[in-house]
Amino acid sequence: MKTNYEPIIGMEVHAELKTKSKMFCSCPNGLGLEKEPNVNICPVCSGQPGTLPVINEEAVHMVVKTGLATNCRVNDFSKFDRKNYFYPDLPKGYQISQYDKPLTENGYLVLTDDEGQNKQIRIKRIHLEEDTGKLVHPKGANYSLVDLNRAGVPLMELVTEPDIRSGAEARRFCQEFQLILRYLGVSDADMERGQMRCEVNISLREAGAEKFGTKVEIKNLNSFRVVEKAIDYEIGRQREALENGEKIIQETRGWDDASSTTFSQRLKEEAHDYRYFPEPDLPPLSNLTALSEKLKAEIPELPAQKRKRLKEEYKLSVDDAEMLVANFELGHYFEQVVSELGDWLKDAKPKFELPKAVKLAANYLMTELQKLLKQSNQEIADLKIKPEDFAEFIKLILQGVISSSGAQSLLKEMFASGADPSHIVKEKDLGQTSDEEEINQIIAAVINQNPGPVQDFKNGKQNALMFLVGKAMAASRGKANPQIVTELFKQILTK
16 A cells, blocks of 8 residues: 655745845846856955955845735844855855844745635745856866856845645745745846746655655756646655655755756755854844834735735736736736726716726737737837727727727737827728618628528528628628627518
């Protein structure tokens, strides 16, 4: 009988902060994305003897705000420590980090799964440190180069408690944390550019047991997809090893995307291996509680709050609300459009309900507009259409001025030129006709040309009506009002 094993997973998430300067010097913070190597370096961040670091106040504020946004306690007293280890891209031979007195700790994030169930993931700490440089390995060369542009970039590290139980849960946690960082404006957290890096600590224990199993760390996971895949693979690897009577070794493993497997890198270090001790060149930080009270006023509406508000205020579906929350720029644009529509609806005749207008705007923003952006390889920030013009576009549809096919043509013209929609409708003759006399002439021609489908409808086949309506719409070049066309067909064919 196979043993039932439970995965125990903790996350470590690093995010580069987008401060103006580096963590302990005045060098510009290029986040390691500079085109030329070693251009944003100085004696401090390149580890020259006799240099002294200075704390970046902006970075401290960013971590405190992140702690507040993730329900952490901000410690009134905090200090920096030296974490000692040698690596070619760590110039000083030690990293300035935080050990026993982090800026914030004991927080949590609430995640919602696909079934709508909530789960709280506890956050052990969020602390501040400096990033290392990076090694460059020229293809075919027997040497490596060191680029110190990234050395000294402010780096925030979040450590969770071992509350995560699956790869999907870990992915959701990382995605939510990334959104919070972006909403706060403290980091772009772009995983493809290395601005956010995830590491996983994972072990298995028998279901119901209290003691954890031997943990394995998987380092440098650079996408949400990889986070989930690496965890799922490692759960399977460890389960198979335990079922075969093998012992799990405490080690650090890497992820090979080509084979979708983890591989052993080195034995895992413990905290004492780093010989932490207080950083003698930096003063401790105090009165942080008072600072946090001031910074609370700078915390914007966060993703969880926005999801709830969008669903309650605009009656959006879970999926629609999630898309608008996940795409911050799109969500902001949507709310500008809705604001314009709300002002118009107060005096509109005939009356239209706001939820109907909002739903229509959301549908066009998240389907047709997204297609156009994708085809042109643009972002919402590149959009030429002003929010008030997009609202005008929705009004024209609601009022029946343009048909659904006409709306697609109009949106393409607006996307290309950014011109006023009413002007385009007039110039391109895209307006929908509701003139019954004109439509009756088209219907008469369609009936005359399609005796078979006409007889099918009279014999009770409803699909035949849709065929005839389609023919009439094509004959009108999409300009006839489809509701009027349908009603007139019914009146004529049921006499």
